[in-house]
Amino acid sequence: MKSRDLFVLLGVISIVVMLIIPLPGWLLSILILLNMSLALIVILVAMNTTETLQFSVFPSLLLLLTLFRLGISVSTTRSILSEADAGGVVDTFGSFVIGDNPLVGFVVFIILVIIQFIVITKGSERVSEVAARFTLDAMPGKQMSIDADLNAGLINEQQAKERREKIENESDFYGSMDGASKFVKGDAIASIIIVIINIIFGLIIGMTQMGFSFGEAIDTYMRLTVGDGLVTQIPALLISTATGIVVTRVASDSNLSTNVSKQLLQYPTMLYIAGGTIFLLGLTPINFFLTGSIAAVLIIAAFLLSRRSNVEEPSTEEELAQEESEEMKAPENVIGLINMDPIEFEFGYGLIPLADTNQGGDLLDRVVMIRRQLAIELGLVIPVVRIRDNIQLNPNEYRLKIKGNEAAKGELLLDHYLAMSPGIEDDDLEGIDTVEPAFGLPAKWITEAVKDEAEMSGYTVVDPPSVVSTHITEVIKRHAHQLIGRQETQQLIDHLKESNPILVEEVTPEPLSVGDIQKVLAKLLREHVSIKNLPVIFETLADFSKMTTDTDLLGEYVRQALSAQITTELLHGKQQLKVITVSGEVEKLIAEHIQQTEYGSYLAMDPDTQQRVIQSVSENVENMSLQEETPVIICSPTIRMYFKQLLDRFYPHVTVLSYNEIEPTAEIQSIGVVNVA
The missing domain is CATH 1.10.8.540 (FHIPEP family, domain 3)
Structure with missing residues (x-):
């Protein structure tokens, strides 16, 4: 355990000991001065933080300091009532404030308690409640803003993680402050009760047990009680003020002192007006010398501030342009130009409403869902998709780049719907003929007026944001191996x-x-x-x-x-898997043409034989497509890899499996055979 951890633990234990064991007067004086020192440190730290999370330990610290202050009050009460003495600090404070009139000192103490309880503590408590509620209500919006910035490429994953943690810490902090402010309120109430107890029981004990007269008892116990109240209430007032500063603090780049001086004195003209008003007050029976002096100070301060603001005026346009030019020549700015985004989505100015949340666009949210969906399906964390407009594209055009290279493009009509054909063309349906970009299906752009008619005719009707999000999903799936x-x-x-x-x-x-x-x-x-x-x-x-x-x-x-996984994905809930098998002749032919090198093995087959095999595959795939079945070819494990290499150039989307990749429980039906024509 570190020494600082041990010191804090011993401090908490000491507070508990103070509540039980009587302490001598000199030790009480040390603890009282220590309490004041801690209160001063806390309020100074609160004033110098630039945001609340820099003092996130404050709620817990507030509890410990309140407990420490109450421990001192218990110890001094015990000492006052039993010995009519509470140390030199308490006696000095009581004598200095009371003077010759105990009642005046008591009134001063009551005023301090009222200030703390009604003004500062009550306000801090209310601000804490409101801040906690608004912070919790704003959390979903802040999370969505982070996701939007992440998708737009404005921040990276690490920065997004840090901002999410900051939001969570803020909600925890304000929630804790909402409860911690009750400590200060309870402390003020306890102080009033302790003072009343000290006075009443002090008079009783002084006159019955110590033989004091009524006047002596009043003088002694009133002095000690007021002194005790002051030495505890002054630190309490500082702590409650610090609480108010923390909960009312607005995050900025500067501390409280800098912000107050900068913002309060940013308008020198207001100081001239204030100085003139105070000067006019001097024409009344108020002391003219006093008002004139204050007015002179304000006017001189306004003059000095005006002169300084003139010196610090922004540079001319030429100077600003020169500075910008110098910055552009800096090597770090040139280095930034060679960065390349893994995935880029660009669109013409006509498609800006897709990404503009103010116009109802939800493309950023859809991209978040796409990344989550692909992480679940592929097991790969897709990089951030950089979304930007590009005036070089046609207004309704978009394109998707993978590592700087165009991977797909398309066009959208935002005021239309895309109706995909059910297989039977309806020439009576009004629309603009097109092709669905993700799967290449025949489709039409239709207006809102014929949407219901298209759905009744069996068309699948989708809105433009769904079209582009589906296209992005499928393109990323096809290029996942590059990412x-x-x-x-x-x-x-x-x-x-x-x-x-x-x-x-x-x-x-x-x-x-x-x-x-x-x-x-x-x-x-x-x-x-x-x-x-x-x-x-x-x-x-x-x-x-x-x-x-x-x-x-x-x-x-x-x-x-991964045979179980592959089989499940191909069956899609069906009981039977229809496949195309590879004949033994073709398998033997491929096996004979495998070339082994020190860099690996590859298929070296003459073009004529390749053409005949591809022709047979083409006929079988076409026949399978007519039956509305997904083309799947099955062969022996020894040639699967090479047969897939052969087909990649002509049929990259055809699935090629080996017998070992099919679960024994799966039912297979062969509906075609690949032969050498």
Whole structure:
């Protein structure tokens, strides 16, 4: 335990001891002065913070200081009633304030309590309640603002995390302050009760047990009681003032003193008016010398402030332009130009309402949901999508870039709906012929007037924001393998290491590097296999990386280990999976043309044979599409990888599986065979 932690713990224990054990007068004097010192430190810190969270310990500190002050009050009460003495500090305060009139001192004490209880404490309590309520009500809006800035690329993931934590801490702080302000209120009430007890019982004890006359008892116990009340109420007043400062503080770049002086004196003309008003008061029976002196001070201050503001006037336009030019020449500004966003969404000025929340646009919120959806489906944290307008595009045009390269584009008509054909064209439906951008289906842009007619005809009708969000989702899915690099892979490894540290240590950094693991994961994503089940993937890599470090082969082993996942995704709840099989002749032909090199293996087949195989695949895929079935080709594990390489150029979206990637419980029906024509 650190020494400072031990010091705080001992301090709390000492407070409890003060409530039980009688303390000598000299020790009480030390504790009273310590209490005043702590109160001064607290109010000075409160004045010099620039935002409330810089003093987040204040609610807990307020409780400890209140308990400390009450402990002192209990100890001094015990000493006053039992010995008619509470130390030199209490006696000095009482004698100085009371003088020759005990009643005046008592009135002064009552006024201090009223100021603290009614003015400061009551106001602080109300401000705390309102601040806590408004802070909690504003949390959802602040969270949405952070998500919007994150999607717009204005902040990164780390900055978003820090801002979310700040919002949570603010809500906790104001909630705590709402309750902590009650401590100050209770302390003021307790002080009044303690004073009354000291006076009443002091008179009784003094006259019955100590033999004091009524006058002597009044003088002694009134002096000590008022002195005790003052030495506890002055620190209490400072603490309650600090509470008011903290809860009324508005976040800024400067402390309270700077803000007060800067904002109060920012209008020198107002000082001239104030000085003139005070000078006119001197024409009344009020002392002219006094009012004239104050007016002169105000007018001189206004003159000095006016002259300083003239000196600090902004530079001319030429000077500002020169400074901007110099900044542009700085190397750090040039370095910033080479940064590239992983995903960029650009749109023409006609589509600005999509992203403008003031015009009802919800594109930023949709992008947040897309990233969450893809994280669940693919197991990959999609980078922030930078959204910006581009005047070089047509007004209704948009495009999506992946790592600086255009991956997709399309056009939207914001005042129309997109009606996708059910398969039977309705020439009577009025609209603008187009193609649905995500899946390439025939569609029409229709107006609000014919929306109901289109839905009655079986068309699927969607609004423009849904069209573009679906398009973004599908494009990111197709290019997910390009979005996972070594940095993203390391993040996934770190996440897995929190729950499976031994498994991660067995795979990396030996025998597989982060780059090797990244290639395996990218290979899976390229063929639309989710990498969410990282434990199974790493278990497989741990088993087979001892035999080979060929990432292509490791990817095949991982696919086989994920057979249950792959089968479930293909069945989509159906009982039977319809597939195209590869004939033994074709499998033998492919196996004979596999070339092994030191950099890996690849398929080296002559163009004529390739063409005949592709022709057979084309016929089977077309036949399967007519049956409204998703094309799936199944072959032996030894050639699956090479057969997929062969098809990628012509049919990149056709799924190729090996027999080992299908669960034994799945029912398979072959509706076609790939042969060499």
